[in-house]
Amino acid sequence: MTKSVNLYLASGVFKGVGFWVVNFTEEENIFNSLGSKLLECYRKELFGLDGAIEVKGAINTTLDILCLDSKYDQYKLDNYNTGYSSEIPINTIEDIFDLWAYNYSNPTLWKKYIGLLNLRKKIKTNNNYINIGLKGDTYEFAMKLDGLLSFKPINSSSRKDRSNELMW
Incomplete structure (x- = not known):
C-alpha cells in the first residue's frame, strides 16, 4: 500500500502575481x-x-490545454513557474479538479478518460467529429x-491582437 498524500488546489501570490496551483x-x-x-x-482530497x-x-x-487554446484564440493566460494564471475563474479550476478527482475511482473509465485527454492534447482544438463516435459515459465525459476547455476570458483587454476591433 502506498502512503497517503493530500492533493490540493490553492491560490497564492509570488512577487505580486496571483496564481493557482495543484499539488x-x-x-x-x-x-x-x-x-x-x-x-x-479550495480543494483538498486524500489520495x-x-x-x-x-x-x-x-x-x-x-x-495546459486550456492555456494553450486561449493562446490560439489570442487571449493571454500565462503559465507561471509556480502555477497557473489567476485570470482563470475559481469555478473553472474547481470543476476541472473535481472532474478528475471524482473519476479516478473507476480504473476502466479512468483509462478511457486519460485517452480522451491525450487525444485532446494532440488535436489542439475542439473537434466534434471525435465526439460523434463516442457513447455513454465516455461521451458525457x-x-x-x-x-x-471552452473558457475564454471576459475582459477583451487581455486579447493580444486588437487591431480588428472597432473603435466605438
Whole structure:
C-alpha cells in the first residue's frame, strides 16, 4: 500500500502575481508545502501517492490545454513557474479538479478518460467529429471536458491582437 498524500488546489501570490496551483503533500497543513506563497486552499482530497500523481497530471494537462487554446484564440493566460494564471475563474479550476478527482475511482473509465485527454492534447482544438463516435459515459465525459476547455476570458483587454476591433 502506498502512503497517503493530500492533493490540493490553492491560490497564492509570488512577487505580486496571483496564481493557482495543484499539488500534493504529506503534511496535513498544505500551507507548509510552498512556504508563505499560498493564500487559500479550495480543494483538498486524500489520495495514495500513485493516485495523486496521476490525478495531478490529468488536472495540470487539462489546464495546459486550456492555456494553450486561449493562446490560439489570442487571449493571454500565462503559465507561471509556480502555477497557473489567476485570470482563470475559481469555478473553472474547481470543476476541472473535481472532474478528475471524482473519476479516478473507476480504473476502466479512468483509462478511457486519460485517452480522451491525450487525444485532446494532440488535436489542439475542439473537434466534434471525435465526439460523434463516442457513447455513454465516455461521451458525457468528453462533453464535460470540452465545456471546461471552452473558457475564454471576459475582459477583451487581455486579447493580444486588437487591431480588428472597432473603435466605438
